Amino acid sequence: MLLRKIINTGCLIMMLVFISCTSSSLREMPDSVTGYKPIYASSNEALKTVYTKTAQPTVKAGKIYVTGNLLFQVEQDSGIHVINIADRANPVKMGFIQSAMCREVAVKNGYVYTNNLADLVVVDISNINNVQIKSRIENVFPDLILQSPPALNNGQTTYFECPDPAKGVVIGWQQTTVNKPKCWK
Amino acid sequence: MKKFKHYFLYTCLIIVSFNCSKESASKQSAAVGGAGGSTARFTISGNYLYVVDHTGLKTFDISNPLAPLYKGKKELGLNIETIFPYNDKLFIGSSTTMYIYSVTTPDNPTLVASAQYQIRMACDPVVANETVAYATLRASGPCGGGVSQLVVYNIQNPSTPVLANTISLNNPYGLGMKGNALYVCESDGGLKVFDITSQYNPEFKTTITGEQFLDVIPYGDVLIAQVQGGMALYDVATNPLAPTFIAKINN
Numbered sequence: 001m002l003l004r005k006i007i008n009t010g011c012l013i014m015m016l017v018f019i020s021c022t023s024s025s026l027r028e029m030p031d032s033v034t035g036y037k038p039i040y041a042s043s044n045e046a047l048k049t050v051y052t053k054t055a056q057p058t059v060k061a062g063k064i065y066v067t068g069n070l071l072f073q074v075e076q077d078s079g080i081h082v083i084n085i086a087d088r089a090n091p092v093k094m095g096f097i098q099s100a101m102c103r104e105v106a107v108k109n110g111y112v113y114t115n116n117l118a119d120l121v122v123v124d125i126s127n128i129n130n131v132q133i134k135s136r137i138e139n140v141f142p143d144l145i146l147q148s149p150p151a152l153n154n155g156q157t158t159y160f161e162c163p164d165p166a167k168g169v170v171i172g173w174q175q176t177t178v179n180k181p182k183c184w185k
Numbered sequence: 186m187k188k189f190k191h192y193f194l195y196t197c198l199i200i201v202s203f204n205c206s207k208e209s210a211s212k213q214s215a216a217v218g219g220a221g222g223s224t225a226r227f228t229i230s231g232n233y234l235y236v237v238d239h240t241g242l243k244t245f246d247i248s249n250p251l252a253p254l255y256k257g258k259k260e261l262g263l264n265i266e267t268i269f270p271y272n273d274k275l276f277i278g279s280s281t282t283m284y285i286y287s288v289t290t291p292d293n294p295t296l297v298a299s300a301q302y303q304i305r306m307a308c309d310p311v312v313a314n315e316t317v318a319y320a321t322l323r324a325s326g327p328c329g330g331g332v333s334q335l336v337v338y339n340i341q342n343p344s345t346p347v348l349a350n351t352i353s354l355n356n357p358y359g360l361g362m363k364g365n366a367l368y369v370c371e372s373d374g375g376l377k378v379f380d381i382t383s384q385y386n387p388e389f390k391t392t393i394t395g396e397q398f399l400d401v402i403p404y405g406d407v408l409i410a411q412v413q414g415g416m417a418l419y420d421v422a423t424n425p426l427a428p429t430f431i432a433k434i435n436n
Contacts, residue, residue: 057436058415066404067219071434073416083434088407088418091434104227106234107219111250113227113234120236122250134251143239144226 035159035178036149040168047100047169050116050123052131055093056081067107070094077171080105080114082128094128101145101169117169118142148185149173159184222400222411223269223310223359230270233291237265237277246292256292267310274343276311276318283311283320285343300338300346310359310400316341317349317384321357321369333357335369337385349385359400359411366425368408370398376410378426390426393419396433407431 041047058081062074069086080097099116106113111134112123120137147170149160159181163170221228226237234245234253240263244256264280275294277284282301286294302309308323318338335357337350354377358370367379367387375394379387397413406422415435419428 058434061411061413061415061435063222063225064400064402064409064411064416065219065221065225066402066409071409071416073411073434081434083416085407085418088420088431091416091418091432093434104225104236106221106225106227106229108229108247109250111247113229113247120234120245120253120255122247122253124250135253137245137253137255140243140255141236141238 029181029184030159032177032179033159033181034175035161035181036173037161037176037178038147038163038167038170039172039174041100041171042168044117044169047117047171048119048136050097050099050114050121050131050133052129053079053096053098056096062102063104065105065107070107072105072107072112074102074105074114076103077101080112082125097123097125097131099123100171103144115141115144118145145169147173148183151185157184220402220404222402223312223361224267224400226266226268228268228270228275230275230288231291233288235268235270235275235288235294237261237268239263239265241265242268242275242277242286242294244292244294259286259294259296266308269311269313271313272315274313276313278309278311278320280309283309283318283338283346285318285340285346298344298346300348302336303351304332304334308358312360312362313340314362317381318346319360319362319367319387321354321360323354323357335360335379335387337387339385350387352387352389358398361401361403361408363403363408363421364425366403366421368401368403368428370400370410372399372413373397376401376428378428380426393428393430395430
């Protein structure tokens with residue numbers, strides 16, 4: 001079990017390295033270039049809360065799920081829009097379920113199954129104005145939240161400072177000048 | 186040098202998987218209680234939540250939502266991207282392969298078959314019923330082969346899927362089926378509608394434009410589309426082969 005854990009961690013680190021960090025010997029890396037550096041969460045604990053917010057505009061539209069007259073759409077990295085489509089011609093946003101690093105959603109019997117950081121969380125939505133985490137299984141989806149920055153321009157190489165897992169969860173990217181970047185995509 | 190080549194290929198594979206998962210959408214099912222899009226990584230089948238990460242299939246017993254149980258992971262391979270449930274089967278798409286798993290023993294899914302694509306390294310959601318599986322292979326992007334396709338498998342014998350047809354596409358993402366209609370998202374190329382009355386020979390009918398289509402859930406009278414910037418609803422009650430726009434959900 002421990003061995004498995006070590007192997008898994010090793011794989012993850014390798015993925016982190018190779019996703020983004022191709023050995024500079026394979027590519028001429030610029031000394032200084034417009035790129036991105038990671039923004040790290042100051043505390044993971046603060047991100048481990050899931051709660052209702054008022055309806056939010058859709059910005060980074062993600063995956064969708066439907067049950068009954070409720071439609072769910074992931075807002076990538078931040079949560080889930082809840083929309084009532086009882087009146088097909090006039091869908092109404094009911095609210096927003098805030099969950100850091102949200103990528104996926106499924107719903108059954110009034111419970112939303114989603115990720116909060118790398119954890120599976122089960123969220124009771126019986127009162128949509130005050131959703132509650134009912135259970136959590138920690139760190140079961142480490143590779144679903146791997147991060148790389150948005151592309152700078154279509155087709156152009158994006159250079160960035162490699163994320164350092166030791167510094168915490170990457171919650172965003174800041175466009176900046178990066179010197180001798182080791183990562184690109 | 187050989188070593189570098191290997192690393193480079195690996196990097197490429199990962200980048201492909203990244204690009205796919207980043208841009209695509211959700212899950213779809215005939216299961217009572219809900220449905221997702223074809224590009225989902227989460228799906229619920231019975232009292233189980235199945236999740237694909239980049240390398241395998243994870244099973245959770247959710248009989249008691251207050252105390253879900255993690256039952257373990259099946260290692261599948263690299264670049265696993267999507268999962269789609271149909272009855273007692275799970276259809277899993279990777280960048281190279283369609284896997285069919287049986288969940289007759291739901292806490293321990295078993296491999297029924299795997300079918301390797303002729304195009305390697307594509308983004309490939311799958312939808313299926315008892316007799317046919319459709320997958321889109323998007324080969325554009327940094328590591329793709331450049332030719333995108335809709336592939337059709339005869340799965341009347343699910344342990345030996347037989348490639349029945351391939352149809353050229355431009356830039357496919359998610360897909361969905363309802364009755365005799367198959368919907369294929371082609372991003373800014375629109376939503377392509379195929380007549381699948383002859384299920385192994387989809388016949389192109391029309392393209393719906395006006396949105397960048399990423400995934401769809403056919404849901405009774407309505408086709409729910411994940412589009413760039415939000416969602417859009419289309420009426421498919423009147424004629425599934427001619428979806429008509431109802432509403433857009435963004436702000």
